[in-house]
Every structure is written in structure tokens, then in C-alpha cells.
Amino acid sequence: MNRKIFQVQHAPFKKKLLEAGIRKHQSVIDDFKKSIKELLGGEGLVNEEEMDLSQQSFNTEQVQKANAIGDQVAFANEEMTLLNNMLPSIEDIHDQVTLGSVVVTENRIFFVSASIEEFEVDGIKVFGLSTQSPLYQEMKGKKKGDKFSFKDNHYTILDLF
Template sequence: MKTKIFKVEHAEFKRKLLEASIKKHQSVIDDLQNSIKELLGNEEIINEDESDMSLQGFKTEQIQKANLIGNQVSFANDEMTLLNNMLPGIEDIHDEVILGSVVVTDKMNFFVSASIEQFEVEGIKIFGLSTESPLFQEMKGKRKGDKFSFKDQEYKILDLF
């Protein structure tokens, strides 16, 4: 995918980007929580006949799945806290890649924040990138015009704000 330098007001775009990130991330959290409710909602059926060993095994499996999803919810909630904590300084413009940066490369566009699947703001496709990700580690501290490599791909930073 080829990208180009955005013709947007940077500070305002970053604010809209963070708002969209929070909304998208909340949707992920809601979906995870609904999955837990669906898994544990079957508990009423299971409680009718606890003596059936296959039902007990099913209940244990459902609880284990719910616990795994619960761990994902916990992680997602931590990332949501990070996103909300970014609000006060989101309109700051950066000259090197750090938390809160928008990084426009020749291949794709990144918002250094939390792990968020591709989404669009003002028709521009963006990937949310966690500071814990290996890709961020490669671009961390880079400036406009710099290059970095990740998984046999070379990226050039066309714009940064």
C-alpha cells in the first residue's frame, strides 16, 4: 500500500484519531465482555444436573474459556487507560517517534498508542501500534526522512507529527 503525506491540520487530526481509537477499542472490550456473558450464560442449563460428569466437564471448559477472555479484557482495559491518559497532550506535535506520534511511511500509517486493528479517520487508514510491539521498537526515536526495517521490509518516514 502506497501512502502520501496528509493534507490535514495535524493537531486536530490527532485529536480525532485518538477519539476514534477510544471508540474502536471500547467496541473490542464490549465484544469480549459479551463473549464472557455468552459463555457463562449456559451455566443455568448446566446447574440443572450437576451429577452428569460430561456437563461438569463442559462447565469447567466454559469457565476456562471465560477466564482466558477475562485476561484479554484486563489487557484491553489497561490499553484503554493508556488511551484516555493520552488525551491531555494529544495535540502535541512530535519530531521523533514516541507514544502519541502519527507516523506516515511509504507503506502504511501508524498511530503509536495501543494495538488497534486498521481503522479510518477522515478517509485515512491507520494502524494503532503499541509501544510494546517489535515494529515500534524499530521506529522508536526515528525522525521524518529516516528509514527503518522490520521483517524484511524497509519503511521510510514521510511525515511525523
């Protein structure tokens, strides 16, 4: 675990985390949209009269894949709304784990916000954790010094802000 986390100014770091998380999440949304566009528009769909059965089957499969990705985009957009709604209060410092908390453990640093793959801010790697995740449910309401377990991993909260 990166010791730099113990030297950061909490409120400004949380703001940077949220801004970086929003950028990373927007990148994921953009990638999903690009995939949909490629599935639906990149194949040069022929007109229906010329389409044989194999082409129809292929197109149906592409549309189904695009719809599945569309569901992921909808979920990602909901999480983006959540992230944007966090902006006004992100610099609040927490004494127990809740939405917007940075939770420092001996294994990993968590940012309770939305599901965001590990990202880096000021040389510190952070994992975005949704309040819907089972791991969050284990740490919810805990305070600095508290311990919790998830699956076969044991954590101690070294810092919380």
C-alpha cells in the same frame, strides 16, 4: 498510501484519531465481555445435583475459556487507560517517534498508542501500534526522513507529527 494524510491539520487529526481509537478499543472490550457472558450465562447452567460428568467437563471448559478472555479484557482495559491518559497532550506535535506520534511511511500510517486494528478517520486508514510491539521498537526515536526495517519490510518516515 492515501495522499490525504499530507493535507490534514496535524493537531485536530491526532485528536480525531485518538477519539476513534478509543471508540474502536471500547468496541473490542465490549465484544470480549459479551463473549464471556455468552460462555458463562448463555448455556443455562443446571444445578449441581443434576449435572452429569459430561456437563461438568463442558462447564469447566467454558469457565477456562471465559478466564482466558478475562485476561484479554484486563489487558484491553490497561490499554484503554493508556489511551484515555493520552487525551490531555494528544495535540502535541512530535519531531521523533514516541507515544502519541502519527508516523507516515510509504507502506502504512501508524498511530503510536495501543494495539488497535486498522481503522479509518476522514478517509485515512491508520494502524494503532503499541509501544510494546517489536515494530515500534524499530521506529522509536526516529525522525522524518529516517529509515527502519522490520522483518522483510523497509520503511521511510515521510511525515511525522
